[in-house]
Amino acid sequence: MNATEKKTVGKMIHLYCHAKHGRRHTLCAACTELNEYAQKRLSKCVYGNEKPTCKKCPVHCYTPSMRARIKEVMHYAGPRMLFRSPLLAIIHVFSELRKSPVK
Template sequence: MNIETKRQKEKDIVALMIKIYCKKHHKSKHLCQECQQLKDYAFTRSDKCPFMETKTFCSNCKVHCYRPDMQQKIREVMAYSGPRMLFYHPVMAIKHVIETQKEKRRLENAK
């Protein structure tokens, strides 16, 4: 898989998670301003990531490039949306879990 495909896949997952979170917490059909800013920030971080070739997802990265406030917000979004992704996009959710587990095993074996 090439880097741009990987980057777009990560963006698609983050966008879906933020959409799920915003819909339930802010009762909005479209992203509210706060959630749109988080999505824009996440996309910018992904676009500038120098490790995209070797990492799967930001949660598995050794370098956390998010500002602390944005890091906390994205954790809230992921904690809420992660389990619910199965209802919105089951294939994407299952692939995400499998890839995350593979990456964690790879990182543990590299130690």
């Protein structure tokens, strides 16, 4: 599994938790749960290193409730990543352009 993807989603959750829950250095319980879940799902991805970005993936491995939560985090944190972690944001954009959906 790509460590950069794990780092990117972790950073997005931290940005979200800081802004929405006022947590500066540690995640709140709900965001910790989401981060652990996302990291575990990324580790167990059936596509391994050939994994497309989640947006393009034909298999949605998150439960509906967790999928809604991560979408909310990504909607908030995605645009802010360019200012907070520009390198991770650029890598994510290029990987989304480069990787096609797995058939």
